[in-house]
Amino acid sequence: xxxxVKKECHHLTWKAKGIVLVxxxxxxxLLLLNAYGFLSPQKPVESRILVIEGWINDxxxxxxxxxxxxxxxxxxxITGGPLNAGYLIMNYMSxxxxxxxxxxxxxxxxxxxxxxxxxxxxRERTYQTGLELKKxxxxxxxxxxxxxxxSLGAHSRRSWMLFRKAMPNYDIGIITIEEKLYDTSAWWxxxxxxxxxxxxxxxFLYSKFFFFP
Numbered sequence: 407x408x409x410x411v412k413k414e415c416h417h418l419t420w421k422a423k424g425i426v427l428v429x430x431x432x433x434x435x436l437l438l439l440n441a442y443g444f445l446s447p448q449k450p451v452e453s454r455i456l457v458i459e460g461w462i463n464d465x466x467x468x469x470x471x472x473x474x475x476x477x478x479x480x481x482x483x484i485t486g487g488p489l490n491a492g493y494l495i496m497n498y499m500s501x502x503x504x505x506x507x508x509x510x511x512x513x514x515x516x517x518x519x520x521x522x523x524x525x526x527x528x529r530e531r532t533y534q535t536g537l538e539l540k541k542x543x544x545x546x547x548x549x550x551x552x553x554x555x556x557s558l559g560a561h562s563r564r565s566w567m568l569f570r571k572a573m574p575n576y577d578i579g580i581i582t583i584e585e586k587l588y589d590t591s592a593w594w595x596x597x598x599x600x601x602x603x604x605x606x607x608x609x610f611l612y613s614k615f616f617f618f619p
Contacts, residue, residue, distance in 0.1 A: 442590045445560040445606050451579035454479055455553035457539065459565060460486030460505035460521075462558040466583040467508050470556045473581060474514075481518050483542070483553075484509070485535050488526045499523075520546070530617060532565050536572025543576070552577035559585035560593075560606040564613055571619055 456479045458470045474482050486502030498504050500523040510516060524531070524538045543550060555578060557565040562582040570578050584590065585602070593599030 441603055441607060442560055442593050445563045445603065445610065446582040446584075446590075447563055447566065447580050448582055449566075449580050450554045451552055451577050453550075453552040453554050453577075453579065454481070455547065455550055456482045457553050457555040457569075458482055458484050458505065458509075459535075459555070459557050459561075460484045460500070460502040462505070462556070462583065463586075464508060465586055466556075466558045467505055468512060469583050471509055471512050471514055473556065477554075479518075481520065481547075482509075482514070483520045483522055483539065485522045485524075485539055487524050487531055487535060530568065530613070530619075533568040533572050533613075533617070533619060536569040539569070540573045540576075543573075551575065552579070554579040554581055556581045556583060558583050559590070560603045564606060564610040567610070568613055568617075571617075 456470075456474050456477070458467070462470070470482075484502045484505045486500045486505060488500055489496075489498065489504075498507065500521075502521045502523045506519060506521050509519065520542070522535070522539050522542045524535045527534045543553075553576065555566065555569060557580065559582065562580055566578065566580040570576075585599075588596045588599035588602070590599070593603045
């Protein structure tokens with residue numbers, strides 16, 4: 407005599423499925439609303455040194471100079487890397503040089519400015535820039551162990567994290583300049599906003615969980 411074992415299958419009811427779908431939709435919506443804010447933090451520290459990423463747009467450099475003056479900083483350091491295009495017809499070889507010249511044009515005091523440029527690298531360019539900045543700080547400001555850095559929009563959190571990885575003994579603050587090339591409150595509605603936030607989000611996750619210097 408053969409005994410048959412009855413197998414029980416559990417299925418979600420339509421009501422339960424609806425609740426799950428609503429939960430997933432709300433979670434996705436909250437992610438959209440908060441992604442840009444998470445990637446563009448504001449957390450300055452007490453310091454007299456201001457570090458500016460040289461690749462940022464001209465309007466961001468204008469705002470950086472206003473922050474430098476309003477914050478009564480003593481010195482600004484412009485970081486950057488080699489240009490990918492245009493250097494053959496210009497007298498500049500790095501984004502730091504271009505930003506430096508732009509800030510001079512805006513009225514910055516040349517005596518309160520320095521440049522730090524890294525060599526051409528293919529991986530974690532921001533981290534390598536941080537290492538070059540560390541060398542510069544140790545050589546020129548050996549008693550200083552804190553600074554605020556300025557970056558642009560959704561790139562800020564990744565830059566902040568990688569600079570802290572490169573300079574673990576420094577207290578580093580972050581000041582984010584707001585993006586003006588897309589609506590940051592609805593970044594997913596434009597191709598520029600979507601590409602920027604999505605790319606920076608993926609880049610942050612990679613640097614956070616898969617990059618070990």
